[in-house]
Amino acid sequence: MSVETTPALDVIHLSVNFENGSGELQALEDVTFRVWPQEFVCLLGPSGSGKSTLLRVLAGLVPPTQGEIRFAGGRTPRIGYVFQQANLMPWRTVLENIMLPLELQGVPPDEARRQAQAWVERVGLNGFESAWPRDLSGGMAQRVAIARALIHDPDLLLLDEPFGALDALTRERMGAELLALWQAQRKTVLMVTHSISEALLLADRVLVFTPRPGQVSLDMPVPLPRPRSEELRYTMEFIHLARQLRQAIG
Amino acid sequence: MATLAKPFPWMKMFRPRWLAQGVWTLFSLLLAVGVWEGIVRLTHLPPFILPSPGQVGRRLGLAIADGSLARHTLATLQEVGIGLLLGVVLATFLGYLLARSPVLERLIGPYLVASQAIPTVAIAPLLVIWFGPGMLSKVLICALIVFFPVLVNTVVGVRAVPRDLRALMHTLHATRWQTLRYLEIPAALPLFLGGLRIGATLSVIGAVVGELVGSNRGLGFLINVGRGQYDTALVFVATFTLMTLALALYGLVMLAERRFLRWQGSPRDFH
Numbered sequence: 001m002s003v004e005t006t007p008a009l010d011v012i013h014l015s016v017n018f019e020n021g022s023g024e025l026q027a028l029e030d031v032t033f034r035v036w037p038q039e040f041v042c043l044l045g046p047s048g049s050g051k052s053t054l055l056r057v058l059a060g061l062v063p064p065t066q067g068e069i070r071f072a073g074g075r076t077p078r079i080g081y082v083f084q085q086a087n088l089m090p091w092r093t094v095l096e097n098i099m100l101p102l103e104l105q106g107v108p109p110d111e112a113r114r115q116a117q118a119w120v121e122r123v124g125l126n127g128f129e130s131a132w133p134r135d136l137s138g139g140m141a142q143r144v145a146i147a148r149a150l151i152h153d154p155d156l157l158l159l160d161e162p163f164g165a166l167d168a169l170t171r172e173r174m175g176a177e178l179l180a181l182w183q184a185q186r187k188t189v190l191m192v193t194h195s196i197s198e199a200l201l202l203a204d205r206v207l208v209f210t211p212r213p214g215q216v217s218l219d220m221p222v223p224l225p226r227p228r229s230e231e232l233r234y235t236m237e238f239i240h241l242a243r244q245l246r247q248a249i250g
Numbered sequence: 251m252a253t254l255a256k257p258f259p260w261m262k263m264f265r266p267r268w269l270a271q272g273v274w275t276l277f278s279l280l281l282a283v284g285v286w287e288g289i290v291r292l293t294h295l296p297p298f299i300l301p302s303p304g305q306v307g308r309r310l311g312l313a314i315a316d317g318s319l320a321r322h323t324l325a326t327l328q329e330v331g332i333g334l335l336l337g338v339v340l341a342t343f344l345g346y347l348l349a350r351s352p353v354l355e356r357l358i359g360p361y362l363v364a365s366q367a368i369p370t371v372a373i374a375p376l377l378v379i380w381f382g383p384g385m386l387s388k389v390l391i392c393a394l395i396v397f398f399p400v401l402v403n404t405v406v407g408v409r410a411v412p413r414d415l416r417a418l419m420h421t422l423h424a425t426r427w428q429t430l431r432y433l434e435i436p437a438a439l440p441l442f443l444g445g446l447r448i449g450a451t452l453s454v455i456g457a458v459v460g461e462l463v464g465s466n467r468g469l470g471f472l473i474n475v476g477r478g479q480y481d482t483a484l485v486f487v488a489t490f491t492l493m494t495l496a497l498a499l500y501g502l503v504m505l506a507e508r509r510f511l512r513w514q515g516s517p518r519d520f521h
Contacts, residue, residue, distance in 0.1 A: 060420065076423075079421045079422075080421075081417075081421040083414050085414065087412075089436070092513075104424050104432070132512075134514075
């Protein structure tokens, strides 16, 4: 874990209720946890346990009903958000999609373009700079989304099941690529996933959520050594941790 | 099999698609004129009922030579241009507000739908009575007829902006203006241009209806003159000019679509 003493993120007694047609729906109930700078935390749990809602609250898309969220330095962090679907702008090319956050920050177009080009190479999309999103495969589109989420050097990277819509093999490869990117960039990351092995391969810590209303039922550090590789899946330690998580999910 | 692949080597002549298309259009036009000429010769109709293509051609030459065609076309074009601009600007502005404000939509939405039940053609005389036989009444009729299709398409277009992209802009702390510029305008553009395409052709109809009801210039006025003098060839000349005008406007919007909606990859792009 990190040596720094101030947490990047403090979630304190957070509850979130939604209005729906037939009354109130409680998505999250009294959730408390902290995340340290440069930590990679996975949120694991069954569908409808409020994990995505938690990310949306952190991104400022949904207001908390009760409790509060404190960010390091007391200011709203710069956020990189990756959605389940790549969520690209279909009228922008790959390069233009990646440079969007810089444009919104007022970075001059030439400079934005130059940085986007560097990210195109980093996520392995050389030659696709001027391709339209409709011509990309699911994995390629999600690579664009990841580059877009990282280009403006966010304080916090939020990943909402980023590989959920991909086939198993692509998913595995994207996980490895994300791991390499994270090792190079060392962002604070919160990632929602349904996959136990994905969580164990990527995370420093896994938070397990209960079914609705979501509560943290287990906060488990992942003591596996880094750098990690796919091979780790077949070690006894990995299998042991996976069983613990599986039991916690219930 | 190799020989079967190219059964007509002479087809190569038509390889550039636009050339082949142009040749076919020309052929189709010639055919239509031929049929027209045939009908005139077979039926021996008097020229004030159905003039021959040659007579219409000569009348066209005359109208060009004495400058009347240019003058009246310009008048109509002015009305169409200003009316279209006015209608599109108002419809886009109001459409955006309606799409973004449910309160406003409940408040004035029903009136807008009801207003659509008024046949513009029928209230054209009213507008001429109120605003005189000059250009203003034509511009207003034009704007009125263009307004609704553009409004509806703008509303639908702005509503169709994907929720997740709105969320993305929010996570990036985009300002309202940035959301408009980077998200809403490009996302609504396909439907907006679709509305504009309909509006462009309608605007020509609007101007002509206004001119037919009461005016002293424009192509609609020219039609009235031709009718009054049994100069049917002139009616044909004015009508064909109007068609050309409407088609040109339609073509302009199509060009804009091709320029701005490349990312959609229309079926026309198949090679």
